[in-house]
Amino acid sequence: MCVSCPDQPCRGRPAPSCQIKARRATLRHSLPEEMRMTEVLPDVADLYTALLQSGVAPEKLEALIGASSAAVQARLAQVDQGVLRAILRKAAGGEAVPGVTKLKAWLSTAEVQPVVRPLPDHSNARLLRADGSDPSMPEYSDRAFDAWFEALQLPYGTGPRGEKRSCYASDQFADAASPERRQVHLGIDIFAPALTPVYAPLPGVVRSVSYNADPLDYGHTLILEHDGGGLPFFTLYGHLADTLPSLVQPGDSIEAGQPIAHFGDWHENGGWSPHLHFQIMSDLLEQSGNFFGVGHESLMAVWDDICPDPGLLLRLPEGLRRA
Structure with a gap:
């Protein structure tokens, strides 16, 4: 069985395509987290939804943007960064603004x-x-x-x-x-x-x-x-x-x-x-x-x-x- 595609028989040596996938996976996991984030935020029309689905912690926002493509960086540079952090906080299951539940009660x-x-x-x-x-x-x-x-x-x-x-x-x-x-x-x-x-x-x-x-x-x-x-x-x-x-x-x-x-x-x-x-x-x-x-x-x-x-x-x- 292939180490990259365990559901596919490779008859001994993995196929060239599988070797490439394996090398990419090894390289990706050997890189710092910030450099691996390029797959998390693709250059899609709705970057807000991509952020909500990214699973990235709010404190990693700058690293995430820095690791993204030039096109994504240019688009997000035009957006209030506080909104982006609020989105990541909410996506992580917290309050978009820390303490707001207590504030609403007050x-x-x-x-x-x-x-x-x-x-x-x-x-x-x-x-x-x-x-x-x-x-x-x-x-x-x-x-x-x-x-x-x-x-x-x-x-x-x-x-x-x-x-x-x-x-x-x-x-x-x-x-x-x-x-x-x-x-x-x-x-x-x-x-x-x-x-x-x-x-x-x-x-x-x-x-x-x-x-x-x-x-x-x-x-x-x-x-x-x-x-x-x-x-x-x-x-x-x-x-x-x-x-x-x-x-x-x-x-x-x-x-x-x-x-x-x-x-x-x-x-x-x-x-x-x-x-x-x-x-x-x-x-x-x-x-x-x-x-x-x-x-x-x-x-x-x-x-x-x-x-x-x-x-x-x-x-x-x-x-x-x-x-």
Whole structure:
């Protein structure tokens, strides 16, 4: 029997093809682990799935990329490395962000102040789905949405977390690691008139005050850092008015209930009907002044750890916050 192909008789000496396989196997197992990783991450269209299936430990990410082909290296160099490590942690059976389970439990019981006043509920708000299920509703980025929403005669509308939105199907929401667009909404939207005040739900420190000017981006954006029972986490407020820099600056200490921003109008909020995008992040990854507002549908188990349900702090009724 052949040592390389034990199920095949070689009549004494292994066939040349089997000799080649045996030599390759011997060489592969004699190399350092980092040099053997080239077979783990092939140059496939969906590198995220390849990572999930690789079995590589998160701390080996740099070695894995370095051992991969030049094409794979070039593609992954364009991706947030924090996302890649989170994928490997989840694939290994752990939390995508260490400690996030404890953080979620803390968020669900923390004493919080309302982000807008009064809070939306079923008496003054309606869930506004952007998944195409309501053909009468214009897209949030369509100026016709304002008149449509005004006709509802309600103070608020909400856009749910976990919704797969058609407005995120453009190349702007793609990346080099996968053909899959980031289309699943990670925050919760609250629609109300421009200049509606925004209040801090918890004490914290201003991490960044920025203006993200790309079309369909956040426009004026605020990120606060908080202490979640010994675990740091962050809240993001997007689509704000240009009053933001006059209210807060990086490094400022913020009290719970303090006014921190206003809803922005079309010209300053990224090109959307006036609303607040509110989001929680357990890890800022490698982002600064901005953060992913939508995630990949196939990676939602990972994104759920990176961006816990913002409803844990908003305390909206279930029917106004989930897809």
